[in-house]
Amino acid sequence: MNAGPAPLPTVDAVAQLGFAVQRMLENRAAASDLSVVQTRMLGVLRDREPTMGELGAFLDLDKSSVSGLVERAERRGLVSRFRAEHDGRSVRVRLEDDGRRLIDTAAAEFAGDLEGMLGALTPAERTEWTRLTARLLAADAAARGIRL
Amino acid sequence: MNAGPAPLPTVDAVAQLGFAVQRMLENRAAASDLSVVQTRMLGVLRDREPTMGELGAFLDLDKSSVSGLVERAERRGLVSRFRAEHDGRSVRVRLEDDGRRLIDTAAAEFAGDLEGMLGALTPAERTEWTRLTARLLAADAAARGIRL
DNA sequence: TATTGTTATACTCTATAACTATA
DNA sequence: TATAGTTATAGAGTATAACAATA
Numbered sequence: 001m002n003a004g005p006a007p008l009p010t011v012d013a014v015a016q017l018g019f020a021v022q023r024m025l026e027n028r029a030a031a032s033d034l035s036v037v038q039t040r041m042l043g044v045l046r047d048r049e050p051t052m053g054e055l056g057a058f059l060d061l062d063k064s065s066v067s068g069l070v071e072r073a074e075r076r077g078l079v080s081r082f083r084a085e086h087d088g089r090s091v092r093v094r095l096e097d098d099g100r101r102l103i104d105t106a107a108a109e110f111a112g113d114l115e116g117m118l119g120a121l122t123p124a125e126r127t128e129w130t131r132l133t134a135r136l137l138a139a140d141a142a143a144r145g146i147r148l
Numbered sequence: 149m150n151a152g153p154a155p156l157p158t159v160d161a162v163a164q165l166g167f168a169v170q171r172m173l174e175n176r177a178a179a180s181d182l183s184v185v186q187t188r189m190l191g192v193l194r195d196r197e198p199t200m201g202e203l204g205a206f207l208d209l210d211k212s213s214v215s216g217l218v219e220r221a222e223r224r225g226l227v228s229r230f231r232a233e234h235d236g237r238s239v240r241v242r243l244e245d246d247g248r249r250l251i252d253t254a255a256a257e258f259a260g261d262l263e264g265m266l267g268a269l270t271p272a273e274r275t276e277w278t279r280l281t282a283r284l285l286a287a288d289a290a291a292r293g294i295r296l
Numbered sequence: 297t298a299t300t301g302t303t304a305t306a307c308t309c310t311a312t313a314a315c316t317a318t319a
Numbered sequence: 320t321a322t323a324g325t326t327a328t329a330g331a332g333t334a335t336a337a338c339a340a341t342a
Contacts, residue, residue, distance in 0.1 A: 010274055011262045013281040018169025020288045021162060037332070052301060065333050067302055072331070089300040089341045114159045120287035125280055126158055132269060132277045133161040139268035140168045183308070200324060213310050215325055220308075237318045237323040 014136075024113040032106040041069055042078065042103035045095040051084060052091050078102060162284075172261040180254040189217060190226065190251035193243040199232060200239050226250060 008016075029039040037059070044050070044058045056066040070093055073079045078099030084090035095103070121129060156164075177187040185207070192198070192206045204214040218241055221227045226247030232238035243251070269277060 008278060008282045008285075010266055010278040011259050013278050013285065014165070014262050014266065015169060015258075016285055017162070017281055018166045018173070020285065021166025022170050025166070035331070053299090061332090062334055063301060064303080064335080068332070071302095087300080087342075091301065110163075111159050114162050116291060117284050117288050118158055118162065120283045121280060125283075129277065129280045129284075130156060130158045130161050132273055133165055134156045135268045135273075136265050136277075137156075137161065137164050137168065140265050143264060185309070201322090209309090210311055211324060212312080212326080216309070219325095232323095235319075235323080239324065 020117070021114070025110055028106050028110045028113065031109070032102050034102065034106060037069065038073060038078075039103065039106055041073065042095060042099050043107065045079060045093060045099070046103060049092050049094050052081075052093065055093055073099065168265070169262070173258055176254050176258045176261065179257070180250050182250065182254060185217060186221060186226075187251065187254055189221065190243060190247050191255065193227060193241060193247070194251060197240050197242050200229075200241065203241055221247065 025039070026036055029036050032039075034042070040059060041055070044055065048054075048058075050058065052066050052070065053063060055070070056063050059066070059069075061069070070079060070081060074081060076098075077096055080094050080096055081091050082094065084092050118126060173187070174184055177184050180187075182190070188207060189203070192203065196202075196206075198206065200214050200218065201211060203218070204211050207214070207217075209217070218227060218229060222229060224246075225244055228242050228244055229239050230242065232240050266274060
């Protein structure tokens with residue numbers, strides 16, 4: 001009689017998967033000399049030139065935190081600030097070439113890490129896993145839409 | 149002709165799930181007035197009384213970082229330090245009652261968040277999702293065992 | 297007056313380097 | 320000498336409150 005390995009509780013599985021993803025992100029960010037927050041910011045700026053306030057909304061940060069975050073990135077030449085056209089109070093943030101190179105590399109390597117892990121599944125399993133996970137994400141979005 | 153919603157790429161699904169889990173952890177930690185790091189530390193101390201050095205190994209932090217982390221938690225009465233018996237250089241860390249209450253609550257609520265999300269799956273789907281996810285985690289562990 | 301952003305301040309978290317105490 | 324831990328220092332990241340400029 002052998003029951004095999006103890007089954008992993010589902011709650012533990014989802015928690016551990018979350019930690020694994022976070023660890024990959026931290027490692028890839030650090031390899032590009034970026035913090036996770038700087039990486040998120042550059043990611044947001046890949047297809048937007050938001051105002052400071054909009055950037056804070058994307059990142060869920062106070063405006064004063066955004067000022068510091070952008071200031072440090074600007075000092076490294078990763079982003080730049082410029083005044084908005086139609087509102088003299090607003091400042092917009094733009095990704096510079098160095099910043100784009102950095103985020104493109106980090107994002108590609110992070111995606112590669114995830115792909116490597118997903119290689120453990122057959123194509124059919126992968127399809128099924130993705131279908132179920134999309135349901136989990138929809139449930140989370142619904143819960144946040146209601147609760148928050 | 150309607151192709152339905154655009155299928156979520158698997159890489160995006162795993163990334164988003166990771167972010168969702170991290171967000172839940174951050175929110176539950178903050179609700180207990182804890183940072184994620186403090187929460188992780190209290191979690192480690194739930195079933196151990198490690199030395200400062202061992203605690204640093206668990207958390208992957210420099211010894212000086214651990215000193216500060218423990219100092220701040222001790223000031224709040226969440227943990228305490230005491231000299232080890234057999235080595236006069238070592239200091240061990242113990243979870244105090246207030247700390248245990250805090251981490252037990254935060255952990256239960258975090259698990260509740262995850263359970264809530266998992267409620268989107270039927271029991272059969274849940275079993276299948278967990279089986280596949282365990283394979284992903286095993287692949288990640290193998291990759292880290294080899295690369296690190 | 298209201299909004300947008302910056303600055304001053306305070307705290308957490310992190311690491312490196314220098315130090316103390318013990319082995 | 321080597322190891323365990325603390326402390327001094329520096330910097331990122333965060334928020335609150337006070338401020339300046341613009342609307």
